[in-house]
Amino acid sequence: YRSGDLAKRLPNGDIEYLGRIDHQVKIRGFRIELGEIESVLRSHDSILDTVVIAADGPQEDKRLIAYVVPQASPGVPGKAIPGAAPAEAGEGDLVQTWRRHLGTAVPPYMVPAVFITLDALPLTSNGKVDRAALPSPESAVRTVSADAMPESETEREIARMWQEVLGLASVGARESFFEVGGHSLAALRLFAQIESKYGIALPLATLIDTPTVTDLARTIDSLQGGGESPKWSAVVSIKEGSTAPLVCVHSLSGDVLEYRDIAAHLAPNQSVLGLQAVLGAGVDEMYASLEATAAAYLSELRLTQPSGPYYLCGWSSGGTLAFEMAQQLKASGDRVALLAIIDSAPLNVEVINRPSVVTRFIRQVSNLPAWVREDLLMTSPSQIAARSRHKAKGWVRRLAPGPAKEEGVRDVVDFPQRAPAWEHFAATHFRAVKRYTPRSYDGLVSVFTAPTHPLTWLNDPEAIWRQLTRYVDVYPAAGSHFSIVKEPNVRVLASRISEAIAKDRAAHAAMQPSAVREARQLATEVPQPPLEAHVPRG
8 A cells, every 4th residue: 555554455355454565674685574474473372462573683694583472471571582492391382383383374584583572562652563672682581491501512612603693692402503593604604613613514414414503513523523534425315205306416515405495395205315515535536527526426326216217406507417417327227207407507518509699688688677676686785795896806816917717616606705625626616517518418308497697698598408408398487596496486496396297207107017008908999990091191
């Protein structure tokens, strides 16, 4: 409405008031209506009133804070309850209930990282909520049950790191990193601190199996106790299920954490594996070429999945690596049921019949509104400034006097500074990706495209794949290259991937011996026309 109010028309014709439209916020690129979260919370029987705000956290990150007035047994004013609950029954369990209630109606990025219970919401003189008078999460005192407090020295140190990267006053030993507001960028900062403190380079996928302070501390203690550098498996279980797994291949970051959201929106019985980078001895040989990397990963994958059908998936540069794995699987006689390429294509391909300069210019101009809406406006000013500095440094380095300098991974991807071992892997792997020369592929390639492209978009991934294979299925998704794998766009992507998997399984089921026998039986029962009728004339 022009008054600034936000409402939703229900199927029965009623209008439900959601809040003010000027309470729309943007967190990590997601546009969020605070009134929608408040409306869902108020619908729970245990909540009398609530207000949700977006507050600044560490590293200029914003996070959602929910202030709740419970219906019964009012909470202690100023008691903050970030994320998951303590083990004991009581207020913490109630917060878990609120989180689950929200999870049924809104995506994960709209679930507050911190809950603060109050006896009453502060009001202005005209009866509206006084948001300026709400206690800050840092000043609120959080109560954690005694048996949920970090106990060992390692647990206390890990908890301190969590508090720093997530901006929390305190954390419990059994709270999940993701439920208290953790995300991939926060995980990068956390693991950089672990590397600095303990000298251990952990893959981000460690948080999938060990998401709590206790679990992570136990992992670090066991590695330190052994006195050896950790040897990590390339294969990571992202989601358990009963079907042949979808194998997701890492991008330049070497991590598979970005596939968690895809896995969450696939069918409940769909298992998902990740292939992450392996650090330690032999890195230079393993990542010297994409062919060597694919061979090493397949050797380890076969320990988990000895035979096909194989369902491969890769986002960004992971798509090119998945493509080489598919080539080697086909060469060994294995069935590749799905090769899902998410908005990417090999770099070292000369495009035949490249569009004219005028066509490319028109394409870029038509892409501009979507780029502004999906990329520029979804990026904070500080991030835009950081990107600009990053691009400028890359151009200065390449244009500096002296021998020609090869484009490095830091010229392309501006991910946060990481441990030296990861930096070395990324540089080595990027050189292999750039130098990889793909061969023609005798199989189906399923390309999942983002409708919004970078500002300097030149190549069309679909056109490149059509040069490498005769069989290409294109599935339009949502968002840009980076947001296609994030909420809320990842829901569309997961739906398209599920569609491609179902398509393969239906086609394969139709070719099974039982189906063939049924077809033959049916053929014998139906009178056949004379043979001459099938002979072409002329």
